[in-house]
Amino acid sequence: MKSRREFLQMGVAALSLPIAAGTKAAASPSVPSKQATPAAAAPVQLYKVVFDTRFSDSVSFAEEAGRLGATIHGIRGDMTDLWYYDLDARWKKSPVAIAGLTAHGPLFCFEQLAWNHRMRVVFRAEHKYLPDGRVEHSITGPESMVQQASNLRDANDWPNRIANVIANCPSARAKMTQAKITTASRKSAPQENETLFSWVIAPVKRA
Numbered sequence: 001m002k003s004r005r006e007f008l009q010m011g012v013a014a015l016s017l018p019i020a021a022g023t024k025a026a027a028s029p030s031v032p033s034k035q036a037t038p039a040a041a042a043p044v045q046l047y048k049v050v051f052d053t054r055f056s057d058s059v060s061f062a063e064e065a066g067r068l069g070a071t072i073h074g075i076r077g078d079m080t081d082l083w084y085y086d087l088d089a090r091w092k093k094s095p096v097a098i099a100g101l102t103a104h105g106p107l108f109c110f111e112q113l114a115w116n117h118r119m120r121v122v123f124r125a126e127h128k129y130l131p132d133g134r135v136e137h138s139i140t141g142p143e144s145m146v147q148q149a150s151n152l153r154d155a156n157d158w159p160n161r162i163a164n165v166i167a168n169c170p171s172a173r174a175k176m177t178q179a180k181i182t183t184a185s186r187k188s189a190p191q192e193n194e195t196l197f198s199w200v201i202a203p204v205k206r207a
Contacts, residue, residue, distance in 0.1 A: 044171040044202050047090065048073045049163075050082065050100030050110075055196060057127075057159045061101040064163035070099075079106040083113065091117045097202035099123075099166045101159065107197050114201045123169055123200040125149070125162065129185070129193070137181045141200075142174035149181065156184045162198045169200045 049070040051062035054077060062072045073082060079102075087110075090096060095117045098110065111121050123141035130136055135158060139149050148165050152158050 042171050043167060044097045044169045044200070046070055046099050046166075046169075046200075047096035048082075048086070048098045049166070050075060050079070050098065050102055050106065052077060052102045052106070052196075055101075055103075055194070058101045058196060060157075061159035061163050061198070064160040065099075065167070068163065068167045070167070075102070075106065077103065077105065079109055083109070087113075091119075095119050095203040097169075097200060099169070099198075099200040101127075101162065101196055101198045103194050104197055107199050110199075110201055118204050119201050120204055121199055122202045123166065123198075125198045127158070127162075127196045127198065129195065130182075133185050134182050135185055137183065138178075139181065140178045141176065142170050143177045144174065145169060146177050146179045149179065152181050152183045154183070158183050166198060166200055169202065171202075171205075173205045 049062065049065040049072045051058040051065075051072060051074055053059060053074045062074065066072045073086075075082060087098070091113075097119075100106070100110075107121075107124075114120065123145055125137055125139040125141070128136045128138070137149070137152055137158070139146050145165050145168060148168060149162070152161055155161055
């Protein structure tokens, strides 16, 4: 029987695996689609916004999230300490939403742990750096968030804009949709070598 720390370390090891190995099954959020109600206009309250200090775009995302009022928390690939010294106890007390812009490994771990607390990934966007310097964004989430993300087109500050999209994640169940958008990078070549993911994990709302 593996300990929780061993489980987390195995999950973080996913950082070194091909993204495709863990993405197919998680391509669609687990929250069932349902037509949004007026209550969906209220954004979910985010307990923490996680970013990875290794990636400049993740840092830019966090700076904008902080400017918008979020409590940000930096990691360097490994989310184990954040789990053991913060989220584990907090989620046992009551489920609270978190968000981030990280590599696949931390997202994978948070997603698995969230299931035990009736929480699911309700927004997910894959940000893939292309050889020609552009960034391809594959987005799945509430219709209102995907519509807002359409302003990524012709924008070279996509991390800042994604931070604003996440800040407006609806707290109620919402109609889900998908989109794929390609934008320019702030440099002529990709800034990072690793595909990044922006995401929101939130409590499941009953019908």
